[in-house]
Amino acid sequence: MRIVGTRVGDRSVTNSSNEADGDGADQPRLSFPQTHPSDSGTVAGSRRRFWVACVPIFLLLIVLLAIQQSSEVRTPPPPMQTFVRPPSKLPLPRVNPPPKKRPEPLVRVNVTPGGVESFQFEIRGRYEFTSLESNQKMPANLDSGVMTVSATKTGLKLGSQAMGTNRLEIRPEQSPAIRVNGHLYRGCMRLFQRTDGKVSAVNVLPIEEYLASVVDSEMPAKFPEAARQAQAIVARTYALYQIEHADPKAMFDLLSSQRSQKYLGVEYLDGSGRRLAGESDSSRRAVEATHGVVCQRHQKLFCTYYSAVCGGQTTDGRAVFRDAIDVVKSVPCEWCRESPYYRWTTELSYDEFQSRVLDRGKQRNKKAVVQSIREQSDPQKGSISRFEIDDGQRPVSVTGIELRERLPPGTLSSPRFRIKLEKDRIVFEGQGHGHGVGFCQWGAKGQAEAGRDSLEIVRHYYPGAEIATLDY
Ligand SMILES: [Zn+2]
Numbered sequence: 319m320r321i322v323g324t325r326v327g328d329r330s331v332t333n334s335s336n337e338a339d340g341d342g343a344d345q346p347r348l349s350f351p352q353t354h355p356s357d358s359g360t361v362a363g364s365r366r367r368f369w370v371a372c373v374p375i376f377l378l379l380i381v382l383l384a385i386q387q388s389s390e391v392r393t394p395p396p397p398m399q400t401f402v403r404p405p406s407k408l409p410l411p412r413v414n415p416p417p418k419k420r421p422e423p424l425v426r427v428n429v430t431p432g433g434v435e436s437f438q439f440e441i442r443g444r445y446e447f448t449s450l451e452s453n454q455k456m457p458a459n460l461d462s463g464v465m466t467v468s469a470t471k472t473g474l475k476l477g478s479q480a481m482g483t484n485r486l487e488i489r490p491e492q493s494p495a496i497r498v499n500g501h502l503y504r505g506c507m508r509l510f511q512r513t514d515g516k517v518s519a520v521n522v523l524p525i526e527e528y529l530a531s532v533v534d535s536e537m538p539a540k541f542p543e544a545a546r547q548a549q550a551i552v553a554r555t556y557a558l559y560q561i562e563h564a565d566p567k568a569m570f571d572l573l574s575s576q577r578s579q580k581y582l583g584v585e586y587l588d589g590s591g592r593r594l595a596g597e598s599d600s601s602r603r604a605v606e607a608t609h610g611v612v613c614q615r616h617q618k619l620f621c622t623y624y625s626a627v628c629g630g631q632t633t634d635g636r637a638v639f640r641d642a643i644d645v646v647k648s649v650p651c652e653w654c655r656e657s658p659y660y661r662w663t664t665e666l667s668y669d670e671f672q673s674r675v676l677d678r679g680k681q682r683n684k685k686a687v688v689q690s691i692r693e694q695s696d697p698q699k700g701s702i703s704r705f706e707i708d709d710g711q712r713p714v715s716v717t718g719i720e721l722r723e724r725l726p727p728g729t730l731s732s733p734r735f736r737i738k739l740e741k742d743r744i745v746f747e748g749q750g751h752g753h754g755v756g757f758c759q760w761g762a763k764g765q766a767e768a769g770r771d772s773l774e775i776v777r778h779y780y781p782g783a784e785i786a787t788l789d790y
Contacts, residue, residue: 420790422524425557426508427581428570429498433516436468439476439509440497443490450485450508464497467519469511476509484511493523500587501596504528510569520570521583525561526605528581529554533601535580537759545762546604547772551785552757553579555612555622558788562619563641608772610788613780615645622646622780624757627657629734629749631700632779638702638719638733638753645782646756648700653764659751660760662731665743674724675716676709688739697734697749705737719753756780 430437440463447456465477474481489506490496496507498519505523512518532553533546541549556579557572564571572578582596613622620643623635628651635642654660672688687709694704694715703718716724718733735748757779765775773785 420788422526422790423558423561424505424522425525425528425561425572426564426570427521427523427528427572427574427578428518429501429503429521429574429581429583430517430519431573431575431577433512433514433518435516436466437499437517437519438464438497439467439507439519440464441488441490442495443492445488445490445495448487448489449481449483450487451483456481456483456486467509467517469515469517474509474511474517485509487522494584496521501583502585503583508569518569521574525554525557526609528557529605530602531583531597532557532579532581533604534595534597535582539598539600541759541763542766543600543604544766544770544772544775545759546601547608548757548762548766548775549759550604550608551611551613551772551776552622552624554608554610555614555619556624558612559619559621610790612786612788613776613783614786615643615783617784617786620645620780620783622757623753623755624759624779625732625750625752625754626758627654627659627732627751627760628754628758629654629660629732629751631698631754632756632758633702633734633754634700635755637700638755642755645780647781649779649781651758651761651778653762653768654750654758654760656764657751657760659731660749662748662751663745664729664731664748665745666725666729667743671725671744672709674726675721676707676714688744691737691739693736697736702733702754703735 441460445458447458448454449456460479461477468475470480472480473483474486486509487506488496488509493506494502494504496503498507498521503521503523504527505521508520508522510518510520529550533550536553537546537549560578561571572581574581582594585596586594588594612619614620621639621641623639623642623646630650630652632647632649632651634648635646639646668688676688688707689710690708692706692708694706695701697703697718703721705716705721707714707716718730718735722730722733730746730748732748732750732752732754734750734754735746738745738747757776761779762775765778766772770778776785777783
Protein backbone atom coordinates (compact mmCIF):
# COMPACT_ATOMS: atom_id res chain seq x y z
CA MET A 319 0.00 0.00 0.00
CA ARG A 320 1.26 3.47 -0.85
CA ILE A 321 -0.28 6.52 0.75
CA VAL A 322 0.87 9.85 -0.55
CA GLY A 323 2.40 12.11 2.08
CA THR A 324 0.43 15.09 3.34
CA ARG A 325 1.57 18.25 4.99
CA VAL A 326 -0.15 19.84 7.97
CA GLY A 327 1.07 23.27 8.92
CA ASP A 328 4.80 23.20 9.25
CA ARG A 329 4.78 19.50 10.24
CA SER A 330 5.09 16.85 7.66
CA VAL A 331 3.54 13.39 7.98
CA THR A 332 4.98 11.07 5.43
CA ASN A 333 3.62 7.59 4.69
CA SER A 334 5.60 5.41 2.48
CA SER A 335 5.80 1.76 1.91
CA ASN A 336 8.37 -0.06 3.89
CA GLU A 337 9.73 -1.86 0.87
CA ALA A 338 13.00 -0.09 1.45
CA ASP A 339 13.06 -1.50 4.99
CA GLY A 340 12.80 -4.95 3.63
CA ASP A 341 10.52 -6.21 6.44
CA GLY A 342 7.40 -6.62 4.28
CA ALA A 343 5.19 -4.87 6.82
CA ASP A 344 2.89 -2.17 5.56
CA GLN A 345 3.07 0.25 8.45
CA PRO A 346 3.38 4.01 8.07
CA ARG A 347 6.67 5.46 9.14
CA LEU A 348 6.29 8.78 10.94
CA SER A 349 8.90 11.45 11.26
CA PHE A 350 8.50 14.57 13.35
CA PRO A 351 10.62 17.64 13.33
CA GLN A 352 12.76 17.99 16.44
CA THR A 353 11.23 20.32 19.00
CA HIS A 354 13.53 23.06 20.18
CA PRO A 355 12.89 25.55 22.99
CA SER A 356 14.33 28.26 20.86
CA ASP A 357 11.75 27.44 18.13
CA SER A 358 8.62 27.19 20.31
CA GLY A 359 9.30 29.42 23.22
CA THR A 360 7.56 27.29 26.03
CA VAL A 361 7.18 23.57 26.95
CA ALA A 362 3.33 23.96 27.07
CA GLY A 363 3.36 25.33 23.56
CA SER A 364 5.41 22.41 22.29
CA ARG A 365 2.99 19.89 23.96
CA ARG A 366 0.04 21.59 22.28
CA ARG A 367 1.79 21.38 18.96
CA PHE A 368 2.53 17.70 19.63
CA TRP A 369 -1.16 16.88 20.21
CA VAL A 370 -2.21 18.94 17.22
CA ALA A 371 0.26 16.91 15.17
CA CYS A 372 -1.29 13.65 16.55
CA VAL A 373 -4.82 14.40 15.21
CA PRO A 374 -4.12 13.50 11.57
CA ILE A 375 -2.28 10.37 12.72
CA PHE A 376 -5.33 9.21 14.66
CA LEU A 377 -7.55 9.97 11.67
CA LEU A 378 -5.23 7.96 9.45
CA LEU A 379 -5.32 4.99 11.84
CA ILE A 380 -9.15 5.10 11.87
CA VAL A 381 -9.20 5.04 8.04
CA LEU A 382 -6.77 2.08 7.98
CA LEU A 383 -8.88 0.16 10.48
CA ALA A 384 -12.04 0.82 8.40
CA ILE A 385 -10.30 -0.48 5.24
CA GLN A 386 -9.16 -3.61 7.06
CA GLN A 387 -12.68 -4.30 8.37
CA SER A 388 -14.25 -3.85 4.94
CA SER A 389 -11.79 -6.34 3.47
CA GLU A 390 -12.73 -8.79 6.22
CA VAL A 391 -16.39 -8.42 5.24
CA ARG A 392 -15.56 -9.52 1.71
CA THR A 393 -13.94 -12.76 2.78
CA PRO A 394 -16.26 -15.73 2.20
CA PRO A 395 -18.17 -16.93 5.25
CA PRO A 396 -17.17 -20.27 6.72
CA PRO A 397 -19.06 -23.23 5.26
CA MET A 398 -22.51 -23.75 6.69
CA GLN A 399 -22.99 -26.58 9.02
CA THR A 400 -24.85 -29.50 7.58
CA PHE A 401 -27.39 -31.25 9.69
CA VAL A 402 -29.71 -34.17 9.25
CA ARG A 403 -33.38 -33.30 9.28
CA PRO A 404 -35.03 -35.21 12.11
CA PRO A 405 -37.70 -37.59 10.92
CA SER A 406 -41.02 -35.84 10.86
CA LYS A 407 -44.54 -36.99 10.18
CA LEU A 408 -45.41 -33.65 8.67
CA PRO A 409 -45.54 -33.77 4.86
CA LEU A 410 -42.69 -32.03 3.16
CA PRO A 411 -43.69 -28.88 1.30
CA ARG A 412 -44.49 -29.73 -2.32
CA VAL A 413 -42.41 -27.95 -4.88
CA ASN A 414 -43.60 -28.32 -8.46
CA PRO A 415 -40.66 -29.24 -10.66
CA PRO A 416 -40.34 -27.28 -13.90
CA PRO A 417 -42.39 -28.99 -16.63
CA LYS A 418 -40.27 -31.48 -18.53
CA LYS A 419 -40.15 -31.13 -22.28
CA ARG A 420 -41.30 -34.21 -24.12
CA PRO A 421 -38.79 -35.67 -26.53
CA GLU A 422 -39.46 -34.68 -30.14
CA PRO A 423 -41.67 -37.35 -31.72
CA LEU A 424 -40.05 -39.66 -34.27
CA VAL A 425 -41.84 -40.40 -37.49
CA ARG A 426 -41.50 -43.67 -39.46
CA VAL A 427 -41.91 -43.09 -43.19
CA ASN A 428 -42.06 -45.92 -45.68
CA VAL A 429 -39.93 -44.58 -48.55
CA THR A 430 -40.65 -47.59 -50.79
CA PRO A 431 -44.49 -47.51 -50.70
CA GLY A 432 -46.12 -50.81 -51.53
CA GLY A 433 -42.89 -52.75 -51.13
CA VAL A 434 -40.48 -53.57 -53.95
CA GLU A 435 -38.47 -56.56 -55.17
CA SER A 436 -35.25 -54.62 -54.54
CA PHE A 437 -33.94 -51.10 -54.10
CA GLN A 438 -30.69 -49.21 -54.30
CA PHE A 439 -29.00 -48.41 -51.00
CA GLU A 440 -25.92 -46.41 -50.09
CA ILE A 441 -24.40 -45.24 -46.81
CA ARG A 442 -21.53 -42.84 -46.12
CA GLY A 443 -19.33 -42.67 -43.02
CA ARG A 444 -19.47 -44.76 -39.87
CA TYR A 445 -22.65 -46.49 -38.80
CA GLU A 446 -24.15 -49.11 -36.50
CA PHE A 447 -26.20 -52.16 -37.42
CA THR A 448 -28.87 -53.65 -35.17
CA SER A 449 -31.05 -56.65 -35.85
CA LEU A 450 -34.58 -55.64 -34.86
CA GLU A 451 -35.46 -59.32 -34.43
CA SER A 452 -32.81 -60.11 -31.79
CA ASN A 453 -32.10 -56.52 -30.70
CA GLN A 454 -28.42 -57.38 -31.08
CA LYS A 455 -25.73 -55.25 -32.66
CA MET A 456 -24.30 -56.75 -35.82
CA PRO A 457 -20.90 -56.33 -37.47
CA ALA A 458 -20.98 -53.31 -39.78
CA ASN A 459 -18.85 -54.10 -42.78
CA LEU A 460 -20.96 -53.43 -45.84
CA ASP A 461 -19.63 -53.10 -49.35
CA SER A 462 -18.83 -49.49 -50.19
CA GLY A 463 -20.82 -47.59 -52.79
CA VAL A 464 -24.31 -48.25 -54.09
CA MET A 465 -25.64 -51.76 -53.34
CA THR A 466 -28.87 -53.58 -54.00
CA VAL A 467 -31.12 -54.59 -51.12
CA SER A 468 -33.20 -57.70 -51.75
CA ALA A 469 -34.72 -60.62 -49.87
CA THR A 470 -33.57 -64.25 -49.66
CA LYS A 471 -35.00 -67.26 -47.80
CA THR A 472 -32.68 -66.57 -44.89
CA GLY A 473 -33.37 -62.85 -44.64
CA LEU A 474 -32.21 -59.57 -46.11
CA LYS A 475 -29.31 -59.35 -48.49
CA LEU A 476 -27.33 -56.11 -48.80
CA GLY A 477 -25.03 -56.13 -51.79
CA SER A 478 -23.17 -59.42 -51.63
CA GLN A 479 -23.83 -60.01 -47.93
CA ALA A 480 -26.62 -62.12 -46.47
CA MET A 481 -27.59 -60.47 -43.19
CA GLY A 482 -29.37 -63.46 -41.58
CA THR A 483 -32.21 -61.25 -40.30
CA ASN A 484 -35.49 -59.97 -41.71
CA ARG A 485 -35.43 -56.67 -39.89
CA LEU A 486 -32.46 -54.41 -39.66
CA GLU A 487 -31.78 -50.90 -38.43
CA ILE A 488 -28.87 -48.88 -39.80
CA ARG A 489 -27.94 -45.88 -37.70
CA PRO A 490 -25.28 -43.57 -39.17
CA GLU A 491 -22.99 -41.58 -36.89
CA GLN A 492 -23.71 -38.44 -38.87
CA SER A 493 -26.91 -37.45 -40.63
CA PRO A 494 -27.84 -37.27 -43.48
CA ALA A 495 -25.81 -40.23 -44.73
CA ILE A 496 -28.23 -42.79 -46.25
CA ARG A 497 -29.55 -42.92 -49.80
CA VAL A 498 -32.43 -45.11 -50.97
CA ASN A 499 -33.13 -45.14 -54.70
CA GLY A 500 -31.17 -41.89 -55.06
CA HIS A 501 -32.99 -40.02 -52.26
CA LEU A 502 -30.79 -38.78 -49.41
CA TYR A 503 -32.46 -39.08 -46.00
CA ARG A 504 -31.83 -37.76 -42.51
CA GLY A 505 -32.03 -40.02 -39.46
CA CYS A 506 -31.75 -43.78 -39.59
CA MET A 507 -33.20 -46.43 -41.90
CA ARG A 508 -34.99 -49.67 -41.12
CA LEU A 509 -34.99 -52.39 -43.74
CA PHE A 510 -37.70 -55.06 -43.72
CA GLN A 511 -38.48 -58.21 -45.53
CA ARG A 512 -42.25 -58.30 -45.96
CA THR A 513 -44.40 -61.40 -45.67
CA ASP A 514 -44.96 -61.30 -49.46
CA GLY A 515 -41.18 -61.53 -49.99
CA LYS A 516 -40.76 -57.91 -51.04
CA VAL A 517 -38.47 -55.46 -49.24
CA SER A 518 -39.22 -52.07 -47.71
CA ALA A 519 -37.15 -49.19 -46.40
CA VAL A 520 -38.53 -47.11 -43.55
CA ASN A 521 -36.88 -43.82 -42.66
CA VAL A 522 -37.01 -42.96 -38.94
CA LEU A 523 -36.31 -39.34 -38.00
CA PRO A 524 -37.48 -36.46 -35.77
CA ILE A 525 -40.74 -34.98 -37.02
CA GLU A 526 -39.47 -31.42 -37.50
CA GLU A 527 -36.64 -32.66 -39.76
CA TYR A 528 -39.18 -34.71 -41.71
CA LEU A 529 -41.43 -31.65 -42.14
CA ALA A 530 -38.61 -29.54 -43.59
CA SER A 531 -38.73 -31.85 -46.60
CA VAL A 532 -42.54 -32.25 -46.67
CA VAL A 533 -43.06 -28.48 -47.05
CA ASP A 534 -40.84 -28.34 -50.15
CA SER A 535 -42.13 -31.67 -51.49
CA GLU A 536 -45.78 -30.60 -51.16
CA MET A 537 -45.70 -26.88 -51.96
CA PRO A 538 -43.75 -24.85 -54.55
CA ALA A 539 -40.88 -22.76 -53.12
CA LYS A 540 -42.32 -19.63 -54.77
CA PHE A 541 -45.50 -19.77 -52.67
CA PRO A 542 -45.57 -17.05 -49.97
CA GLU A 543 -44.09 -17.63 -46.52
CA ALA A 544 -47.47 -17.59 -44.73
CA ALA A 545 -48.85 -20.28 -47.07
CA ARG A 546 -45.79 -22.47 -46.46
CA GLN A 547 -46.04 -21.98 -42.71
CA ALA A 548 -49.72 -23.01 -42.89
CA GLN A 549 -48.60 -26.06 -44.89
CA ALA A 550 -46.11 -26.93 -42.12
CA ILE A 551 -48.86 -26.74 -39.46
CA VAL A 552 -51.26 -28.87 -41.47
CA ALA A 553 -48.59 -31.44 -42.41
CA ARG A 554 -47.35 -31.64 -38.79
CA THR A 555 -50.87 -32.29 -37.51
CA TYR A 556 -51.49 -34.87 -40.21
CA ALA A 557 -48.26 -36.74 -39.39
CA LEU A 558 -48.75 -36.66 -35.61
CA TYR A 559 -52.33 -37.87 -36.02
CA GLN A 560 -51.09 -40.78 -38.16
CA ILE A 561 -48.44 -41.64 -35.55
CA GLU A 562 -51.11 -41.64 -32.82
CA HIS A 563 -53.45 -43.85 -34.83
CA ALA A 564 -50.94 -46.24 -36.38
CA ASP A 565 -51.52 -49.94 -35.86
CA PRO A 566 -49.17 -50.93 -32.98
CA LYS A 567 -47.89 -53.81 -35.11
CA ALA A 568 -47.24 -51.60 -38.16
CA MET A 569 -43.65 -50.98 -39.22
CA PHE A 570 -44.37 -47.40 -40.33
CA ASP A 571 -46.74 -44.46 -39.79
CA LEU A 572 -46.74 -42.80 -43.21
CA LEU A 573 -45.89 -43.35 -46.84
CA SER A 574 -43.54 -40.98 -48.67
CA SER A 575 -46.07 -40.61 -51.51
CA GLN A 576 -49.19 -38.49 -51.89
CA ARG A 577 -51.22 -41.31 -50.35
CA SER A 578 -49.94 -39.80 -47.09
CA GLN A 579 -47.94 -36.70 -47.87
CA LYS A 580 -45.06 -36.26 -50.26
CA TYR A 581 -41.59 -36.62 -48.75
CA LEU A 582 -38.55 -36.47 -51.03
CA GLY A 583 -35.79 -36.37 -48.39
CA VAL A 584 -32.91 -33.89 -48.25
CA GLU A 585 -32.11 -34.27 -51.96
CA TYR A 586 -32.81 -36.67 -54.79
CA LEU A 587 -31.86 -37.53 -58.32
CA ASP A 588 -34.46 -36.98 -61.03
CA GLY A 589 -34.98 -39.26 -64.02
CA SER A 590 -32.08 -37.70 -65.92
CA GLY A 591 -29.68 -37.99 -62.97
CA ARG A 592 -29.88 -34.33 -61.95
CA ARG A 593 -29.46 -33.69 -58.24
CA LEU A 594 -32.41 -31.71 -56.86
CA ALA A 595 -33.10 -30.31 -53.40
CA GLY A 596 -35.85 -31.92 -51.33
CA GLU A 597 -35.64 -29.25 -48.62
CA SER A 598 -34.30 -25.71 -48.45
CA ASP A 599 -33.54 -22.82 -46.10
CA SER A 600 -37.03 -21.54 -46.88
CA SER A 601 -38.77 -24.80 -45.95
CA ARG A 602 -36.67 -25.17 -42.80
CA ARG A 603 -37.63 -21.58 -41.86
CA ALA A 604 -41.35 -22.31 -42.33
CA VAL A 605 -41.03 -25.36 -40.06
CA GLU A 606 -38.93 -23.53 -37.46
CA ALA A 607 -41.38 -20.59 -37.34
CA THR A 608 -44.23 -22.98 -36.51
CA HIS A 609 -42.30 -25.42 -34.29
CA GLY A 610 -44.80 -27.74 -32.54
CA VAL A 611 -47.89 -25.84 -33.78
CA VAL A 612 -50.83 -28.14 -34.53
CA CYS A 613 -54.60 -28.13 -35.09
CA GLN A 614 -56.82 -29.71 -32.46
CA ARG A 615 -60.48 -30.26 -31.72
CA HIS A 616 -61.46 -30.66 -28.05
CA GLN A 617 -57.69 -30.75 -27.31
CA LYS A 618 -57.13 -33.75 -29.56
CA LEU A 619 -55.35 -33.92 -32.88
CA PHE A 620 -57.57 -34.61 -35.87
CA CYS A 621 -56.73 -35.68 -39.38
CA THR A 622 -56.02 -32.50 -41.34
CA TYR A 623 -56.80 -33.75 -44.82
CA TYR A 624 -55.63 -31.37 -47.50
CA SER A 625 -55.45 -31.12 -51.28
CA ALA A 626 -53.87 -29.05 -54.02
CA VAL A 627 -56.88 -27.10 -55.37
CA CYS A 628 -60.47 -27.17 -54.16
CA GLY A 629 -61.88 -25.32 -57.16
CA GLY A 630 -64.03 -22.79 -55.30
CA GLN A 631 -65.56 -24.90 -52.52
CA THR A 632 -63.85 -27.50 -50.37
CA THR A 633 -65.44 -30.93 -50.10
CA ASP A 634 -67.09 -32.07 -46.89
CA GLY A 635 -64.56 -34.44 -45.29
CA ARG A 636 -67.21 -36.93 -44.17
CA ALA A 637 -68.25 -37.46 -47.80
CA VAL A 638 -64.79 -38.88 -48.55
CA PHE A 639 -63.10 -40.08 -45.35
CA ARG A 640 -64.54 -42.14 -42.52
CA ASP A 641 -62.36 -40.52 -39.85
CA ALA A 642 -63.01 -36.92 -40.95
CA ILE A 643 -64.44 -34.86 -38.08
CA ASP A 644 -66.95 -31.99 -38.07
CA VAL A 645 -64.41 -29.16 -38.55
CA VAL A 646 -63.24 -30.72 -41.81
CA LYS A 647 -66.30 -29.37 -43.53
CA SER A 648 -67.09 -27.72 -46.82
CA VAL A 649 -66.11 -24.02 -46.93
CA PRO A 650 -66.05 -21.56 -49.83
CA CYS A 651 -62.60 -20.82 -51.29
CA GLU A 652 -62.27 -18.40 -54.15
CA TRP A 653 -58.61 -18.00 -53.33
CA CYS A 654 -57.44 -20.77 -55.67
CA ARG A 655 -58.71 -19.17 -58.88
CA GLU A 656 -55.16 -18.70 -60.20
CA SER A 657 -54.53 -22.43 -60.32
CA PRO A 658 -54.67 -24.05 -63.76
CA TYR A 659 -56.83 -26.74 -62.12
CA TYR A 660 -59.46 -24.34 -60.80
CA ARG A 661 -61.53 -25.53 -63.77
CA TRP A 662 -60.53 -28.30 -66.16
CA THR A 663 -61.98 -30.25 -69.09
CA THR A 664 -61.14 -33.66 -70.47
CA GLU A 665 -62.82 -36.18 -72.75
CA LEU A 666 -63.02 -39.90 -73.48
CA SER A 667 -64.42 -42.02 -76.30
CA TYR A 668 -67.64 -43.93 -75.63
CA ASP A 669 -65.76 -47.21 -76.09
CA GLU A 670 -63.14 -46.48 -73.47
CA PHE A 671 -65.65 -45.13 -70.98
CA GLN A 672 -68.00 -48.07 -71.41
CA SER A 673 -65.29 -50.70 -71.18
CA ARG A 674 -63.93 -49.27 -67.94
CA VAL A 675 -67.10 -48.11 -66.24
CA LEU A 676 -69.86 -50.38 -67.39
CA ASP A 677 -67.98 -53.68 -67.53
CA ARG A 678 -70.21 -56.22 -65.81
CA GLY A 679 -68.24 -59.24 -66.94
CA LYS A 680 -70.20 -61.88 -68.83
CA GLN A 681 -73.52 -60.23 -68.04
CA ARG A 682 -72.66 -57.18 -70.04
CA ASN A 683 -74.22 -56.67 -73.40
CA LYS A 684 -71.23 -55.53 -75.45
CA LYS A 685 -73.49 -53.56 -77.71
CA ALA A 686 -74.99 -51.55 -74.88
CA VAL A 687 -74.23 -47.87 -75.23
CA VAL A 688 -74.49 -45.14 -72.67
CA GLN A 689 -77.83 -43.46 -73.30
CA SER A 690 -78.03 -41.01 -70.45
CA ILE A 691 -76.11 -39.89 -67.38
CA ARG A 692 -78.10 -38.30 -64.59
CA GLU A 693 -76.30 -36.05 -62.13
CA GLN A 694 -77.32 -36.76 -58.54
CA SER A 695 -75.24 -34.13 -56.71
CA ASP A 696 -73.85 -30.69 -57.32
CA PRO A 697 -70.04 -30.62 -57.05
CA GLN A 698 -70.11 -26.85 -56.61
CA LYS A 699 -71.89 -27.28 -53.29
CA GLY A 700 -69.03 -29.16 -51.64
CA SER A 701 -70.10 -32.71 -52.38
CA ILE A 702 -68.41 -35.22 -54.61
CA SER A 703 -70.08 -36.07 -57.90
CA ARG A 704 -72.57 -38.93 -58.09
CA PHE A 705 -74.16 -40.21 -61.29
CA GLU A 706 -76.69 -42.71 -62.49
CA ILE A 707 -75.66 -44.12 -65.85
CA ASP A 708 -78.24 -45.74 -68.06
CA ASP A 709 -77.07 -47.93 -70.95
CA GLY A 710 -80.42 -49.53 -71.65
CA GLN A 711 -79.72 -52.38 -69.23
CA ARG A 712 -79.65 -52.00 -65.47
CA PRO A 713 -78.81 -48.39 -64.39
CA VAL A 714 -75.41 -48.05 -62.72
CA SER A 715 -74.70 -45.64 -59.82
CA VAL A 716 -71.13 -44.38 -59.54
CA THR A 717 -69.40 -41.63 -57.58
CA GLY A 718 -66.71 -39.27 -58.79
CA ILE A 719 -64.21 -41.16 -56.63
CA GLU A 720 -65.11 -44.50 -58.23
CA LEU A 721 -64.89 -43.04 -61.74
CA ARG A 722 -61.44 -41.64 -60.94
CA GLU A 723 -60.31 -45.11 -59.90
CA ARG A 724 -61.74 -46.85 -62.95
CA LEU A 725 -60.45 -44.46 -65.61
CA PRO A 726 -56.74 -44.24 -66.54
CA PRO A 727 -54.68 -42.45 -63.83
CA GLY A 728 -54.70 -38.67 -64.31
CA THR A 729 -57.77 -38.61 -66.56
CA LEU A 730 -59.90 -36.92 -63.90
CA SER A 731 -58.05 -34.39 -61.74
CA SER A 732 -60.67 -34.47 -58.98
CA PRO A 733 -63.84 -36.35 -58.04
CA ARG A 734 -65.94 -33.20 -58.67
CA PHE A 735 -67.07 -32.83 -62.25
CA ARG A 736 -70.04 -32.82 -64.61
CA ILE A 737 -70.45 -35.16 -67.57
CA LYS A 738 -71.77 -34.17 -70.98
CA LEU A 739 -72.65 -36.69 -73.63
CA GLU A 740 -71.73 -35.44 -77.04
CA LYS A 741 -72.21 -37.14 -80.34
CA ASP A 742 -68.89 -39.01 -80.49
CA ARG A 743 -67.34 -38.48 -77.09
CA ILE A 744 -67.98 -37.97 -73.40
CA VAL A 745 -66.79 -34.65 -71.94
CA PHE A 746 -65.88 -34.10 -68.28
CA GLU A 747 -65.93 -30.56 -66.88
CA GLY A 748 -64.38 -30.50 -63.45
CA GLN A 749 -63.06 -28.32 -60.67
CA GLY A 750 -59.97 -28.57 -58.51
CA HIS A 751 -57.12 -31.04 -58.15
CA GLY A 752 -57.18 -33.84 -55.60
CA HIS A 753 -59.99 -34.83 -53.26
CA GLY A 754 -60.71 -31.20 -52.31
CA VAL A 755 -61.09 -31.88 -48.58
CA GLY A 756 -59.69 -29.41 -45.99
CA PHE A 757 -56.72 -27.08 -46.51
CA CYS A 758 -56.44 -25.90 -50.15
CA GLN A 759 -52.77 -25.34 -51.07
CA TRP A 760 -53.49 -22.90 -53.91
CA GLY A 761 -56.10 -21.21 -51.75
CA ALA A 762 -53.45 -20.76 -49.04
CA LYS A 763 -51.29 -19.04 -51.64
CA GLY A 764 -54.13 -16.68 -52.56
CA GLN A 765 -54.90 -15.88 -48.93
CA ALA A 766 -51.21 -15.28 -48.08
CA GLU A 767 -50.94 -12.89 -51.03
CA ALA A 768 -53.98 -11.05 -49.68
CA GLY A 769 -52.09 -10.53 -46.40
CA ARG A 770 -53.52 -13.28 -44.20
CA ASP A 771 -51.15 -15.01 -41.79
CA SER A 772 -50.64 -18.76 -41.42
CA LEU A 773 -53.10 -19.18 -38.54
CA GLU A 774 -55.88 -17.27 -40.32
CA ILE A 775 -55.35 -19.50 -43.34
CA VAL A 776 -55.49 -22.71 -41.33
CA ARG A 777 -58.61 -21.58 -39.44
CA HIS A 778 -60.38 -20.81 -42.71
CA TYR A 779 -60.18 -24.44 -43.83
CA TYR A 780 -60.91 -26.05 -40.44
CA PRO A 781 -63.43 -23.63 -38.90
CA GLY A 782 -63.79 -24.29 -35.17
CA ALA A 783 -60.38 -25.97 -34.83
CA GLU A 784 -58.07 -24.95 -31.98
CA ILE A 785 -54.47 -24.03 -32.68
CA ALA A 786 -52.09 -25.39 -30.02
CA THR A 787 -48.31 -25.57 -29.58
CA LEU A 788 -46.96 -28.91 -28.42
CA ASP A 789 -44.05 -28.69 -26.00
CA TYR A 790 -41.23 -30.84 -27.32
ZN1 LIG B 1 -59.44 -23.48 -52.94
